[in-house]
Amino acid sequence: MTGANRHYVLAAGGTGGHLLPAFALATELERRGHHVALITDARGAEIPGKPDFLPAHVIPAGRFGRNPLTWFKGLMAVLEGRRMALRLFDSFEPSAVVGFGGYPSLPTILAATSADVPTVVHEQNAVLGRVNRLFAGRVQAIATAYPEVERLDTKHAEKVHLVGNPVRAGVLSLREVPFPAFTEDGLLRVLVTGGSQGARVLSEIVPDGLSMLPPALRQRLQVTQQCRPEDLDAVRERYRNHGIPAELATYFEDMAARLADAHLFIGRAGASTIAELTAVGRPAILIPLPIATDDHQAANTRELTRSGGARMIRQERFSGKELAKQIKALAENPQGLAKAAHAAWNCGRPRAAQDLADLVESFGGADMMDVIRVGGNNARGASQGMAAGQGASREITK
Structure with missing residues (x-):
């Protein structure tokens, strides 16, 4: 002081x-x-x-x-x-x-x-x-x-x-919490958000992409996804048809705790999102908002992707098949997600x-x-x- x-x-x-x-x-x-x-x-x-x-x-x-x-x-x-x-x-x-x-x-x-x-x-x-x-x-x-x-x-x-x-104190307090154990037969917890009201492209593609994972991974999925209010019913139906357990909402009060529990984040690349991912140390698949001024969300991913803490997919290439490919590359080896999490953590300030x-x-x-x-x-x-x-x-x- x-x-x-x-x-x-x-x-x-x-x-x-x-x-x-x-x-x-x-x-x-x-x-x-x-x-x-x-x-x-x-x-x-x-x-x-x-x-x-x-x-x-x-x-x-x-x-x-x-x-x-x-x-x-x-x-x-x-x-x-x-x-x-x-x-x-x-x-x-x-x-x-x-x-x-x-x-x-x-x-x-x-x-x-x-x-x-x-x-x-x-x-x-x-x-x-x-x-x-x-x-x-x-x-x-x-x-x-x-x-x-x-x-x-x-x-x-x-x-x-x-x-x-700077990030919220509630998120920063999780920095010393270890990355949740991910074993060959344990749950794969995925957190999906698209901003304050969710993103429609994520609602349309993520459920189908997760369904394309190899059975050994798909059967272990536990998904938490933030959606736009008008998309909730359609996304719920998609997950139900794929047999993937998913908790959906337009807003989660305990987002920091859900980030702490997640093995993998999928979402946009806003500045606060990147700061929180690196503060906690969580691997991510990032889809930059294509209309962001000066394409700044793509630039935001540069340090994190170079470190190995995240994968970036341009929205024009964002498909279920590409998403499944990137998740598989990260998660098929139990140590892959842990290494990516550590790389993300090292980018935190x-x-x-x-x-x-x-x-x-x-x-x-x-x-x-x-x-x-x-x-x-x-x-x-x-x-x-x-x-x-x-x-x-x-x-x-x-």
């Missing part, structure tokens, strides 16, 4: 990928005795998991789509959001602002840079996001989750710090929240933490590298 209590403002878009690491950082900063406020949009204020101590200030977040006719409205929203953020700064007096990407980060960081408030941006993906890219030259530090980040210009290398992607908090604390009192700079001796000993050329919710008073 530091000797002085300070104030920090976190800004994050209204998705779990942006907000979950913000919640983890807020929890760590609050534990150290600091005061933290969150700026987000209306959707973000409703995301589950927000710490009770963390007030959420809702500001307008202008969106700039492909239609130029909407740009003026978006610009007006950004300027209004900037004014509201400055008003919060006047009363809250933050030592630093931390942006986690997403539209609400834009007016907040714009306000911070105009008010000379030190600013850090955190990039959860392996491709620098649009808002973080826009401000990369104006912020004091860029925290990354991966040793290689595309769209991050080498001229910013001196301000880049590899910290990892369990000190991400602490290292990011150390970096943020370096503004307003402490010295800069060179130990977590890319190429330094961080907690995981990550290799040096950066892709070259690349509380209650309330609205701020207007």
Whole structure:
């Protein structure tokens, strides 16, 4: 804990990928005795998991789509959001602002840079996001989750710090729990998710792919799958026809515990998913979302697949036959899954929240933490590298 209590403002878009690491950082900063406020949009204020101590200030977040006719409205929203953020700064007096990407980060960081408030941006993906890219030259530090980040210009290398992607405490607490024993005649527990509401392509392909496994594997399957509400009945019927026991739901309250029990994960490659898989050490078959901006989900798989901790299948090649082939390669040898789990575990950065908090604390009192700079001796000993050329919710008073 530091000797002085300070104030920090976190800004994050209204998705779990942006907000979950913000919640983890807020929890760590609050534990150290600091005061933290969150700026987000209306959707973000409703995301589950927000710490009770963390007030959420809702500001307008202008969106700039492909239609130029909407740009003026978006610009007006950004300027209004900037004014509201400055008003919060006047009363809250933050030592630093931390942006986690997403539209609400834009007016907040714009306000911070105009008010000379030190600013850090955190990039959860392996491709620098649009808002973080826009401000990369104006912020004091860029925290990354991966040793290689595309769209991050080498001229910013001196301000880049590899910290990892903070995960929920409930997931991080499972890091020292051993990988569940997988024997030649034991159950093969498979966890399938596709995001907050499941993914239809997984509902359509995974049951058939599992049915194509050799009988010795298929008869040992125990599946837990998250589905879209409208897909539940059809997926249940598929598993019933294949004779595969499966528990299906649109949402699982105890997802961390289910991840701990799983021998294999099948799903998308969002930043939070990758962070949790590597925190716990679970092998995976990943199907990146093909419409993800800048194809960032495919980039997110790079470190994990290189290590042997995961297999990646592009959605255009994702078929029952290909899925069965990849599962068979991992699971036919009882040691295959355990080795992949260990490789995934080695990619984890369990000190991400602490290292990011150390970096943020370096503004307003402490010295800069060179130990977590890319190429330094961080907690995981990550290799040096950066892709070259690349509380209650309330609205701020207007």
